[in-house]
Amino acid sequence: MRCVFDTNVLVSSLLLPDSKPRQALDKALREGKVLVSFAALAELYDVLSRKQFRHYVDEEEVRSFLAALTREAQWIDVEARIQACRDPKDDKFLELAVSGQGTHIVTGDIDLLVLNPFRGIELLPPHRFLEIRK
Numbered sequence: 001m002r003c004v005f006d007t008n009v010l011v012s013s014l015l016l017p018d019s020k021p022r023q024a025l026d027k028a029l030r031e032g033k034v035l036v037s038f039a040a041l042a043e044l045y046d047v048l049s050r051k052q053f054r055h056y057v058d059e060e061e062v063r064s065f066l067a068a069l070t071r072e073a074q075w076i077d078v079e080a081r082i083q084a085c086r087d088p089k090d091d092k093f094l095e096l097a098v099s100g101q102g103t104h105i106v107t108g109d110i111d112l113l114v115l116n117p118f119r120g121i122e123l124l125p126p127h128r129f130l131e132i133r134k
Contacts, residue, residue, distance in 0.1 A: 001032025001132075002074075004097045006090070006107040007043050009126055014048070014065045015056050024106050024126035034073040035100040039092040041070065076100035084118065087111040097121045104129060 005013075005025060012021035028034050047053075048062045057065075080098040085091050090112050097105050098119060105112060105123045116123035 001028065001104060002035055002097075002100060002102045003028040003032055003129075004035050004040070004093050004100070004102050004105045006093050006105065006109055006112065007040070007047055008108055009106050010044055010069070011047055011053075012126075014061070015053070020126040020130060021106075021108075024129045027130060028104075028106070029072050032103075034069070035076050035096055035102055036070065036073040037076050037078045037092070037096045037099070039078065040096055041066070043089075043092070074100065084115060085111050086114075094118060094121075104132075 005028070009021045009024065012019055013025045016022060025034070045066060048057070076096055076099050078095045078099045080095045082091050082094045082098060084094055090109060093105055093107070093112060094115070096102065098121070102121050105121060106126055106129045107113060107123060108125050112123050113125065
């Protein structure tokens with residue numbers, strides 16, 4: 001299992017430690033690999049740095065989460081260039097999955113979910129990812 005997580009799922013997994021997104025991330029880290037790229041991590045950092053999130057997590061929690069994620073995840077140099085998503089900002093997740101031979105993209109974004117399956121990669125929300133048996 002080689003998984004890509006979109007930004008919203010990762011944000012939810014940090015903010016809501018008992019949530020389905022967090023359970024999905026923990027499952028992927030435990031049973032497979034989580035794939036990351038510079039573009040995906042840059043977006044995650046940008047989102048988590050927004051002022052509105054300081055009510056929920058401080059800078060140290062953000063840094064710890066990002067450090068743990070980069071330490072446990074597999075870094076992928078993205079070589080694929082894809083223009084398939086109706087929201088072009090989401091193409092980075094498709095590119096990451098294709099470049100890293102991903103098997104799953106975990107997302108709640110309908111712009112990505114409508115592409116399921118994409119080049120043999122399953123796109124599914126966290127609660128469906130949790131139903132997958134090893």
